[in-house]
Amino acid sequence: MEHRRIRDLLGPYVLGALTPEEELEVGEHLEQCGQCRSEEVDIRQAHEYMSDLASVIEAPPPELKSRAVDRPRRSSRSLVPLAAAAVLLVLVGLAAAYSAGVFTPATATASLDPTQLAPGAGGELKLENSDPNARAVLKVWNLPRLKDGEYYELWCGKGGGRVSAGTFTVDKKGRGTLYMSVPAKAVGEYERVGITREKFPREPRLDSTRVVLSGELNET
């Protein structure tokens, strides 16, 4: 009976959670009982597993869950060429502008207002310089839910032209956050930003009229 009672205390014993009296009692029993010593080794191993796990785990921000478990709208097969095309567009545009020396380091923001295609929606884009790259954070809300094969695309524009700066989807409440890293010198280049609603597998149309949000990019 005593053996069984001591055996039940091995968990809190390895946790250091017993009273001093209990701890002494368990320690004395372990000196005499090979079976409990063996059991204590196994339980201590489990305790170390749990301690290691606890040291790694960190709680992510609660709002991340809705974005992370939202089903992607497109398959990876279809996403790859599209993403590659979008990246290429950005790189070509940025490289051309860079070589022309038109970039100036700055921080810029844009408040995005809805068109009649997305009443009640809104968004904001913030570009922050952080050597050697600029960080772009786009937040949108209340955008219409997307149907299968649809996605949103962020565009940066100047004069009559524009380049894609990335694609994204939104959660059930029409919210989305997009993080990008771009060359710091890109910050001063563009005057306008806009978001269009696109549908795969059509290539993004550079003359798309399905703009859902748009705004002026202001240097701060």
Add this chain to the structure above:
Amino acid sequence: MNGVADEALMKRVAGSGDERAISELYDRYSGLVYGAGMRYLGDRTLAEDLTQDVFAAVWRSAGSFDPSRASFATWIFRITRNRATDLIRRRRSRVRTVGNDFVPEVGETDPSEELSRSFDVAAALALLSPAHREVLTLAYFQGLSQREISREISTPLGTVKSRTTSALRALRENMTNQEKRRSGDERA
């Protein structure tokens, strides 16, 4: 869905796009994926991106997941490690100096071995009964004493102590079973 094996949840995700199943998998592994992201990348925003990417990959690749080849814990760990490696490479390419040396960064020491085992422990924990998982979660993740756990779950202190012992014993057994299965897979 407590106590349902990860692999069974993945079957539901692959079969019917069960959002409750992926939500449960997120609850089980997001803290670990995010924590691994912090170990690898040392940046909260990148760790968030990593977590989002990993669960997008779970959705996309659910149909190709084969539990006879690797446990879900092993599978999601590999996705996490590979995606983190991509992010590290991308970041290094941006901070390459003139002399082609990399700027030392957080994550230079590869934590993969430790993290791999933590994913296995998370899988073993998920297989415990709810009562066992509860006492271990309260003790290790919330840092409650045995007496505080007793109050928290309205259970006599003596029962909490013996249940903690049983839970650790069951966890150890689950880990041993995983190791046996893995060594069997390697021999096959």
